[in-house]
Amino acid sequence: MLIIGLKFVIGYRITVNDVRRGLIATITILIFSLGIIGWYMVERPSGELVIYHAGSMTDVVEGYASILRREGIRVLNEPSGSIDAIRKVVDMGKKCDLVISADYRLIPALMFGEHAEWCLKYASNEMVIAHSSKSRYAGEINEENWLEILLRDDVRVGFSDPNKDPCGYRAVMVLALASLYYDDDRPLRMLREHAGITYMMNESGVYLDCTGLKPDSVRVFVRSKSVDLIALVEAGMLDYAFEYRNVAVSRGLSYVELPDELNLVDPELEDWYAKVSLKLMATGGGAKTLKASPIVYGLTVPLDAQHENTAKRFIRLLLSDEGRGILEESGFRPIRPEIIGEAPKWLTELLEEGD
Numbered sequence: 001m002l003i004i005g006l007k008f009v010i011g012y013r014i015t016v017n018d019v020r021r022g023l024i025a026t027i028t029i030l031i032f033s034l035g036i037i038g039w040y041m042v043e044r045p046s047g048e049l050v051i052y053h054a055g056s057m058t059d060v061v062e063g064y065a066s067i068l069r070r071e072g073i074r075v076l077n078e079p080s081g082s083i084d085a086i087r088k089v090v091d092m093g094k095k096c097d098l099v100i101s102a103d104y105r106l107i108p109a110l111m112f113g114e115h116a117e118w119c120l121k122y123a124s125n126e127m128v129i130a131h132s133s134k135s136r137y138a139g140e141i142n143e144e145n146w147l148e149i150l151l152r153d154d155v156r157v158g159f160s161d162p163n164k165d166p167c168g169y170r171a172v173m174v175l176a177l178a179s180l181y182y183d184d185d186r187p188l189r190m191l192r193e194h195a196g197i198t199y200m201m202n203e204s205g206v207y208l209d210c211t212g213l214k215p216d217s218v219r220v221f222v223r224s225k226s227v228d229l230i231a232l233v234e235a236g237m238l239d240y241a242f243e244y245r246n247v248a249v250s251r252g253l254s255y256v257e258l259p260d261e262l263n264l265v266d267p268e269l270e271d272w273y274a275k276v277s278l279k280l281m282a283t284g285g286g287a288k289t290l291k292a293s294p295i296v297y298g299l300t301v302p303l304d305a306q307h308e309n310t311a312k313r314f315i316r317l318l319l320s321d322e323g324r325g326i327l328e329e330s331g332f333r334p335i336r337p338e339i340i341g342e343a344p345k346w347l348t349e350l351l352e353e354g355d
Contacts, residue, residue, distance in 0.1 A: 104298025
């Protein structure tokens with residue numbers, strides 16, 4: 001009996017030791033696995049990315065989103081006029097991970113301080129006059145006579161709301177510059193009589209007030225963002241719309257190119273463009289004055305962004321050869337990236353990688 005008891009005890013001790021060793025091994029593996037998972041979650045972006053962006057950037061953002069989805073990132077994008085995109089953050093207190101503006105100047109002007117610290121300039125665009133085969137005088141309009149045709153009494157002209165969308169205030173700027181360039185005040189009178197946009201002229205240029213905007217929807221039509229005008233042009237309900245070149249290209253619309261003195265594309269003409277300034281509604285119910293300038297897009301990551309890692313991944317993609325290729329295919333002109341404000345270390349390092 002003693003021998004049998006000893007065998008039982010010895011066998012029991014062996015079993016306990018085995019269990020202990022097994023537990024230690026399991027815990028070790030678990031700790032190691034949790035470490036790997038933690039590293040993966042920190043180093044590799046995943047989850048969501050919320051973007052408030054200019055409507056003209058929709059095709060590009062969705063192109064990037066299709067790439068990021070393959071990496072496990074769910075992109076939630078809300079297109080609107082750039083001013084409206086910023087108002088969502090500043091006035092409405094909504095949270096997002098990226099704000100993309102068709103005018104980079106709006107970010108430092110309306111967001112710096114409480115909502116953002118930096119802005120990345122990354123692409124340019126140009127203004128054109130978009131139309132379809134259904135537009136009145138579509139077979140006649142060209143780069144020489146476009147203004148005469150737009151000023152005809154039976155022609156319907158459209159642009160986006162200048163108080164909400166940079167494309168809208170740039171349309172007004174183009175018409176004001178055309179008045180100076182052609183020494184013809186009829187474009188200004190059209191804006192005043194058919195859109196409620198008042199103006200003053202002096203030796204230094206033209207000052208326009210868009211805060212009392214009131215389109216008659218007979219000669220001049222206004223929508224919240226420029227891309228909303230496309231359907232009207234395609235249906236023949238609107239003859240001509242002021243659009244960004246990339247929007248006209250992506251929608252397959254015909255368009256008239258404008259002289260560099262009017263299309264807001266040439267950095268060397270900045271002083272000429274600056275002869276026109278506009279008063280616009282800004283955030284918080286206030287007003288702001290902007291001078292015409294070359295078109296440059298910008299973006300930022302708000303200070304209260306919830307998914308900063310996915311925002312970083314988006315920016316890395318945008319600055320890559322693949323991302324810049326998508327911009328070009330969509331009708332944009334990538335420019336040398338430039339930071340306005342206090343850039344975070346990760347962004348500075350990212351730009352240095354591309355040099």
